[in-house]
Amino acid sequence: MHVSNRILLALMAWAALTGCATGFPRAGAPYEAPDGLDGAAVLARGVAAHGGDLRTRAGDLNYASDGRWATLIQRIQPVVTDAGYRVTAETRYSPSTGVHAIRYRGPKGVKQVVRTPGAIEVHYDGVRATDPETLQAAAMTTDAFELFHFGPSFLAARATAVTRMADAEASGRQYRRVRVAIAPGFGQAESDTVIAWFDAQTQLLHRVHLTLNGFPTTQGAHVDTTLTDYRSVGGVMLPTRFHERVRGPLRIDAHTWWVTGLDTDRGWQARDLRDGAFAGAAARGADALP
Numbered sequence: 582m583h584v585s586n587r588i589l590l591a592l593m594a595w596a597a598l599t600g601c602a603t604g605f606p607r608a609g610a611p612y613e614a615p616d617g618l619d620g621a622a623v624l625a626r627g628v629a630a631h632g633g634d635l636r637t638r639a640g641d642l643n644y645a646s647d648g649r650w651a652t653l654i655q656r657i658q659p660v661v662t663d664a665g666y667r668v669t670a671e672t673r674y675s676p677s678t679g680v681h682a683i684r685y686r687g688p689k690g691v692k693q694v695v696r697t698p699g700a701i702e703v704h705y706d707g708v709r710a711t712d713p714e715t716l717q718a719a720a721m722t723t724d725a726f727e728l729f730h731f732g733p734s735f736l737a738a739r740a741t742a743v744t745r746m747a748d749a750e751a752s753g754r755q756y757r758r759v760r761v762a763i764a765p766g767f768g769q770a771e772s773d774t775v776i777a778w779f780d781a782q783t784q785l786l787h788r789v790h791l792t793l794n795g796f797p798t799t800q801g802a803h804v805d806t807t808l809t810d811y812r813s814v815g816g817v818m819l820p821t822r823f824h825e826r827v828r829g830p831l832r833i834d835a836h837t838w839w840v841t842g843l844d845t846d847r848g849w850q851a852r853d854l855r856d857g858a859f860a861g862a863a864a865r866g867a868d869a870l871p
Contacts, residue, residue: 604829605792605803606776608760612745620743620759623779627733630784632817635676635734640846642674642817644730645867648838654827660718661796662836665689666705669841673849673863674731681727682854682863693857696723701768704857721768721795728767728775729806729823732786736775739763746776755781756788768795785811785818790828803829812870815845821870842867 611619618626628634635642650664668687674680681696695702701720703710710716728735736743746758756778766773771794778788788807793799804827808820821840827833849862 605774606746606760606790608744609746612747614745614748614757616757618745618757620745620761623745623757623759624733624736624740624743624761624777626784627777627779627786628737630818631732631734631786632813634737635731635817636738638676638817640675640677640815641849642676642731642815642819643842643844643847643863643867644672644819644840645842645869646670646672646838646840648823648836650836651834653833654835657831658798660714661722661799663692663718666692671859671866672726672730673854673859674727675849675851676731676734678851680851680854681723682859683723683726684859691857693854693859694719694723695854696720696727697851707857709857717769718796719768721770721793721799724767724795725791725793728789728791729808730819732808732818732820733777733779736761736763736777739765741772748781749778751778751787754787757781766794767791770795786820801830802827804835810839812840812843814843817845819843840870842869844868 647669650662655662655664666687666689667685671684673682679698683694685692690706693704701716703715703719740761741764742762744760746760749756749758759777761775761777762772763775764772773792773794776790777786780787786808788805790805792803804825806823806825808823810822811818811820823838825836827835844867847862853859853861853863
């Protein structure tokens with residue numbers, strides 16, 4: 582079958598299946614674990630293992646990354662992936678103020694996203710974007726990346742309900758799982774659901790399985806992202822390798838990326854992220870990882 586025909590069939594399947602049952606794990610009765618920990622306790626231990634609630638941390642966290650998108654997900658979700666721009670990135674995050682900025686580079690040029698509580702600003706090659714579809718997709722993906730990179734503090738900040746699920750095993754390791762209902766959800770979604778896997782020994786976040794209600798073409802879909810190779814920087818534990826898979830309505834690989842640089846506490850200000858450019862203390866690239 583010709584490649585374009587296969588892609589068309591995949592698109593048709595996606596459109597048909599997102600309106601049906603997605604296979605995202607249903608909520609059930611809370612799991613009564615032998616360790617006696619409920620969902621809230623597991624989440625609290627995860628927050629502590631990552632260095633505490635980041636909302637109370639002054640200063641900034643900064644990283645550089647590189648990655649690769651799977652071909653099919655680019656065809657199925659071109660606006661969300663925006664793979665012509667979202668390849669390498671420099672990210673600046675101020676957890677106490679909620680300012681989260683990502684400056685992407687790809688074969689088509691430079692895209693900069695600045696996410697603040699309740700607002701989103703996007704520039705392409707220095708020109709501000711105003712169309713709702715672009716802003717909606719950028720808000721959703723930027724919020725998801727806050728969860729992926731900065732972990733359980735994101736869940737603690739938005740959780741409306743936390744429920745212990747049955748434990749799971751993967752590659753010989755045991756994981757405690759919690760189901761977290763969050764509001765607001767990712768981007769402009771009123772709510773979303775995240776199933777978080779915490780390593781039973783280290784308490785570090787290993788995987789997140791989440792709904793994506795913040796964009797029309799991802800409603801009814803769900804993805805998981807596995808987080809590995811943690812590094813300690815500035816008293817915070819941060820993952821440095823990531824693998825994202827679509828789990829429904831299709832089951833395909835989506836995105837693999839990795840951190841190439843990491844540093845903290847430069848003292849940049851929100852004004853250093855304006856007008857589609859990084860300036861001042863935000864401008865230089867993150868310190869390269871050895």
